[in-house]
Amino acid sequence: MSKHAPIRIEFPRGVRVWLFAALLAAVAAAPCCAQANSSASPVVLDRAVAVVNKHVILASDLDDEIRLSILDTNNAPQHELTRQHALDQIISRTLIEQQVRQEDMPAIEPSPEEVNARLHEIRTELPVCARQDCASDAGWKAFLRAHGLTAERVEAYLRYRLEILRFIEQRFRQGIQISQPQIETYYRDTLLPEYTPGETVPPLDQVAPRIQEILLQQQVDLLFDNWLTNLRQQGDVELLDSELAPQTAPATETPSSSNARESGSQ
């Protein structure tokens, strides 16, 4: 698999960090299975397309991922998620989820209030949603219907997303120390050049807490990025659908023929 595609998560205080689209795509309730053909010839309803450490990813999971991508605040509406990209996101998310279950970290499940707050944020701030008057219940229902989603599926998606974010916070944020010299360096080398000559520059003491938060988040991003890269390298990922294989995919296990065969090598 290729390297995961990064996305940006909006934090309450406006700090943007790069995370992964896999975390933000969600499983939306889809209408029941593809309609069976009226003729007697069978149609494929669903199939396995990949396996991540024994967890099967189905073709319908990719459909869900693409449908839920509408809720991603960082996805431009004109750029529809490809199936390869959707699979990449699901693989990353599955690896993270397996790690969450394995580490069994306590108290990362978000409360209903937190989930509702996030839902409210999406209904009021997501541009594509705002245009369809998602703030009203009727508009929200119409929006969901138009995108093949259900309220339950969206809520589950938000809860899961918050859970992952909290896991990342607990897993990586603790133990990171930002020193005063680091803050000063960022102020001098990064912030000050942003201001044009003559513009009023805020004093260091005023922006120091904000700089500390930015540096902290950068560290979290870096650690998380490395961690996820390792997970992907160490995990057992098998592609069952060769059409979904990215160009740069590493060699993966493919089933062998059960027929007798002979081969020689020299």
Next chain:
Amino acid sequence: MRSIEFQGVPADRLQPLAGQLPVAQGAPLTEENLKRSLRQLYATGLYDTIEARAARMGDGVALTFAGTPRTFIGTVSVEGAAGATMNMQLERSSQLEAGTRLTQAGTMRAVEQMRATLEQNGYYEPVIAQTVTPRLGQQLADISFHVVSGPRAKVGKVTVTGDSGVTVEEFRVHARLWKIAHVDHDTVNRALDGVLRAYQKQGRLEAEVKLESAAYDRAAKVVDYRFTANRGPVVRVEVHGASINPERVKHIIPIYLEGSVDEDLLTEGNRRLRDYYQSLGYFDARVAHERQSAGSGEVTILYTVQLGPRRRVEQVSIAGNHYFSTATLMDLLSVHPADVLDRHGLYSQALVSADVSALENVYRNNGFSQVKVSPETSTPETAADQPLADAQDSAVAAPKTTGAHTAPLKVVYRIAEGRQLQVGTLQLEGNDHISAAALTVLLNTTPGQPLSPRNLAGDHDALVTEYLSRGFEQVDVKLAQQPEPADPGKVDVAFHIDEGPQTFVRNVLLTGLEYTRPQTVTRAITVHAGDPLNQDALAATQSNLYGFGLFNEVNIAVVNPTGDAPQKTVLLQATEARRWTLSYGFGFEAQTGKPQNNCSGAFAAGVACNPNGKTGVSPRVLAGISRNDLFGREQSVSLRGTYGLLEQSIGIQYQVPHIEGNRNLGFTFSGGYANSEDVSTYVASRLEGAFRGTENFNHPGRWISRANTFIYEFDFRRVKVDASSLQVYPGEISALSTATRVGGPAFTWLRDTRDVPLDAHRGTYTSFQEFLSDRLFGAQAEFNRIDTSNSSYYSFDKNRFVVARNTRYGQIRAFGNGSSELIPLPERLYAGGPVSLRGFSQNAAGPRDPETGYQIGGAGSLINSTELRLPPPTLPWVGNTLSFVIFHDMGNVFTNAGDAWASILRVHQPYSAACRNAVVKDTSQYPTGYAPSGADPITSTGQQGPCSFNDFSHALGAGLRYHTPVGPIRFDFSYNLNPPIYPVNINYSIPTAPGSLIPGFATRPYLGQAPHINFFFSLGQAF
């Protein structure tokens, strides 16, 4: 949904899943149920790919789950590779495990790994062909590799870069990279080790040698090596502040052993030096090291030792303990006070920490979760930071003390026990398939008992093991503890069990039986189709198959090990052992009193015989050939021969260790011919045959402990003593040299509870043997023999000391009339030697011939040995492999069994004056030799002389034991306090006295005496 169908994987494999899938016939089809069903089916591990198809069927849908079935590895075999073990090496290096999934990538990887293994062994041009043969209906495929190794490469050019300090030719010599040498798997390692060793000899412990490349030259068939070598500086180690032998420094400081220098090893050197000085009583010793570069390629590691006062551990005590007695806790301590064997006692900070942990653990495991143990050590009387000891002491002497007096050390472990927690309630949750009653009996934790973490951990494991034994491969048991609100001294315990699915055995496939009949091993297989997949049964099956002795290797694999399939196939893959076995060996015994026979021959050679034998070595050569797997069954036939100075024998044995597969019943037929010379008095030949049945008690529900073994025998033998070898007075020679048949039933009972049979520390060993020789069974000598022995072992002081004792009692009661009442010489009881009464040489105890003084055996024996086995001290060169014993042996062999018990308290030989008087003073008055007087008794062991041997002989002794993996090598030295005397009027190995009518009549009869001093060199403990 109107119908559900499966394609790809046989329906019978998925049949157990019926009713467990979320989709069901007649129920609505939902996306969620379809997804879960697909996932569940894929998780069985039976599919490589899977999809769900639907077709309209009336007013509903016909659903089909279709996919590619997964193939698993059956057997993996490699043949054709050059080298004795190369095929097996390649099989292992392929890393293709039976039962696991077969993938193209896996087989390609296997070929590459096999190729790499071949290259390591010098084969750079191999041809590897693979054949994959599927097993129909099993989703299995057997993989066989045919290997043509090709030419074997030789060592080619060697290039060395870096600051090696040697020429390439010198490098080659150190690395043993000769141009004519073939490359093998050890070539590179040997080269690296050799060069590093050469650098280490120069003291260059920081030298680095690396292999940069090994390139094969296909045209020249050689491997060209390129190394990087940096010799580094010469490293010297100096110890300041205390004296120490330089050789000892090399043993203590690990940089010499490891051949490298890093901070971890140097710090480890600190600790070892400190431990060394602490073992000498410098308990406050402190060690630091410093690295000093002296320029010009030299580095000095300077260890500075601050010894402090030399002290002895005067007292170790425990305070504050209420729940456990002091004696119980003291047994847990490693720190101990000085005693006779240890002048300084044992103390170090590490040992104190270990003691604290041991004490806290024992309390915690009894519910005292808040226990706190605080060690208190008395401060030294002299200041710890005294000037360093004089470093000018002699090199080998222990460091001198810093003060005139050693300061005693007192260690007190103060225990604050805290509150003892008890188990409140005990609950099991989630056990749907096994009743709580069945599980509760497995638990050590019970309500009201102290809360023990160790018990809880053990109970957790017991529950998991129980579920695994019933096929619940994914069982998960979690332990929850909750303090009772009403009683803080109690904790409620709950085991939450997530059973997971139960897996059953689909079928059992046994492979690898080329010669062995399947029926032979059927009873050993305790897993059967339909049974829960029981891990214990798998292990038992493997053990049972190994127990046949027919197989070199038995592998058990479960097909699809990671899948959730409800039924799994078990693969039993056996590799048969060679059926023909040739064995040979050599051994010897060295001792005083080695039996000396053929005295007439000795006379011709000018060597005189002596009733006490001679000091010498008895070598022994053994050889045998066996045929196992006879007729494809668990039975064998073997031919074995022994040739030694004490015995020459050849015998054949047919053995069925398990009759009809019964693990508790065995049968043996043996026959052969033997010459025995282990008694000085005669050379005996024995032609014999025996049937022997053995019964063990290993099955469940047995009526007697598994420590017992019963042996049922029927023995028949013809014993004969060579008349020319007999060292008895002439009147007895005819009767004693007559060939005699002995035969009848025998029964033996063995009971063995020893912990380690070769070197027991506890337990007992008892044997009881009854043999009846009767005319009814064709015997010519009629007698009943009982021979019983009991040993027991007691250890104390943490198993350091062992007291071992052994008592043997034997008796023979002859019956019948006339000649049948005379017990043949080889059938009598004897004692003396390394595994018997060590106050005598080999079989030299007991009654002796009235004229020759040679031992003639008896009809009763009573012997007791007591031995104190001391702990091995740490000694130079041998470490703690050498230990000492002191022993006391007493007893004797008696003419009559009844004499044994009456002689227990008798330490002087009775009627010794008569013994002395039996020595002929004037040979002219003794022209015809010994004539029995009416007073001399005739017994079942023949005519007795005036000498009596009815006393208990006592011997004290000491021994050395050199411990090896196959048991100790033994040297025993004994001193017999009261050896018997006996007359020697006839000696067949000296010229007959002029005018005498008796052959061998001594020109100078004398009074003989068994020697006081004996020694024995042998293998194994005495008992």
